[in-house]
Amino acid sequence: MEKPLERVKIAIVGGGPAGIACAIEAKAKGLEPVVVLEKHKEVCYTISKFYKPGKRVDADYRDKNVKPIGLCSFETETKEEFLERINSWIKQWKLDVRLNSEVTNIVKNNGDYEIWVKDKPTFLAEFVIIAIGIFCAPNKPEYPIPSELKNRVFFEPPDVALENKKILVVGGGNTAAEVSLQFCDKNEVHLSYRRPYFFRINETNLNLLYQKEKEEKIKLLLGTDIIQIAPEGEKIKVFFKDETTEFYDVIIYCLGGTTPKNFLKKIGIELDEKGNPILNEHLETNLPKIFLAGDLAVKGGNILKAFNSAHTIIEKITEYEKNRA
Numbered sequence: 613m614e615k616p617l618e619r620v621k622i623a624i625v626g627g628g629p630a631g632i633a634c635a636i637e638a639k640a641k642g643l644e645p646v647v648v649l650e651k652h653k654e655v656c657y658t659i660s661k662f663y664k665p666g667k668r669v670d671a672d673y674r675d676k677n678v679k680p681i682g683l684c685s686f687e688t689e690t691k692e693e694f695l696e697r698i699n700s701w702i703k704q705w706k707l708d709v710r711l712n713s714e715v716t717n718i719v720k721n722n723g724d725y726e727i728w729v730k731d732k733p734t735f736l737a738e739f740v741i742i743a744i745g746i747f748c749a750p751n752k753p754e755y756p757i758p759s760e761l762k763n764r765v766f767f768e769p770p771d772v773a774l775e776n777k778k779i780l781v782v783g784g785g786n787t788a789a790e791v792s793l794q795f796c797d798k799n800e801v802h803l804s805y806r807r808p809y810f811f812r813i814n815e816t817n818l819n820l821l822y823q824k825e826k827e828e829k830i831k832l833l834l835g836t837d838i839i840q841i842a843p844e845g846e847k848i849k850v851f852f853k854d855e856t857t858e859f860y861d862v863i864i865y866c867l868g869g870t871t872p873k874n875f876l877k878k879i880g881i882e883l884d885e886k887g888n889p890i891l892n893e894h895l896e897t898n899l900p901k902i903f904l905a906g907d908l909a910v911k912g913g914n915i916l917k918a919f920n921s922a923h924t925i926i927e928k929i930t931e932y933e934k935n936r937a
């Protein structure tokens with residue numbers, strides 16, 4: 613039986629500075645339950661990935677005139693101190709942060725919003741705050757990628773011409789299908805997918821894929837799980853879970869991880885002609901009760917602006933709640 617959706621007052625998508633500050637501001641106003649959904653296995657992934665160890669986190673980064681307006685603020689400190697600050701806030705405010713919870717879609721459901729985590733409807737939220745920043749990275753496999761393979765392994769569709777190569781495409785969505793179709797006429801293409809059948813590929817791509825399989829231009833490796841890859845001379849040796857191995861020239865992983873713009877468009881959030889989301893002064897989108905916080909919502913983003921955006925949004929949600937009472 614399908615698991616029932618977990619009901620929350622506010623679903624916060626993204627556990628960076630903006631998302632965490634939103635949860636703190638909400639808690640302080642007594643808004644409950646609030647859940648923070650973070651794609652990675654740690655909060656503030658952008659900071660932990662892109663800041664060098666020991667980096668100074670400037671409180672006046674790119675803008676000296678930002679004054680804190682809400683509960684969250686900080687003075688210039690190191691990356692490690694800043695991350696420690698965030699983690700101590702999470703404990704102090706008893707925030708409900710769910711790690712490894714990539715939100716893949718948000719769908720209207722009778723005035724509430726269904727929040728899809730890893731392609732499954734999981735939460736039903738009255739308010740949604742999207743705080744996913746602007747540094748979305750493509751998903752990568754769990755096993756390590758040896759550095760020697762860096763020019764032969766791609767995590768996004770490559771914009772290079774490939775000819776006479778044996779290519780392994782990994783993934784089960786439309787991108788994997790389209791990349792396989794793009795390269796199959798001039799290369800030998802194998803498409804590896806963990807599941808025994810495709811369920812995320814649209815009909816057009818699926819038909820084309822099966823047609824190319826018939827023409828022996830694409831070999832479909834369904835129900836295959838890769839556990840390791842290793843360099844071997846000019847080739848990449850791929851180890852499958854069933855203990856078989858195979859050699860390739862190139863691997864293209866198509867494991868998802870959308871850009872913020874595509875994510876927003878998919879949900880139905882309106883963008884202007886420059887591709888920026890259209891927001892009102894409360895940072896609310898064209899979809900009522902869906903807000904954008906942090907780098908997604910403000911120009912020339914920094915951490916203090918992210919904190920302040922959280923305050924602005926929670927003030928508006930509090931007003932919605934008062935008007936209802």
Ligand SMILES: Cc1cc2nc3c(=O)[nH]c(=O)nc-3n(C[C@H](O)[C@H](O)[C@H](O)COP(=O)(O)OP(=O)(O)OC[C@H]3O[C@@H](n4cnc5c(N)ncnc54)[C@H](O)[C@@H]3O)c2cc1C
Pocket residue numbers: 625626627628629630631649650651652654655656657658659662663668669670671672673713714715716743744745746747748905906907908913914915916918
């Ligand atoms: C190299 C570098 C140095 C910087 N130095 C400074 C500085 O010194 N001082 C300063 O104030 N600012 C600095 N900035 C800017 C600052 O990091 C950003 O303004 C700030 O991180 C924005 O916070 P955010 O919460 O909006 O987004 P982010 O910090 O990007 O957080 C977004 C979070 O959402 C998660 N996420 C993404 N997609 C999903 C999804 N689909 N589902 C669930 N979770 C998702 C991400 O994993 C991430 O944890 C720097 C930026 C960079 C790149």
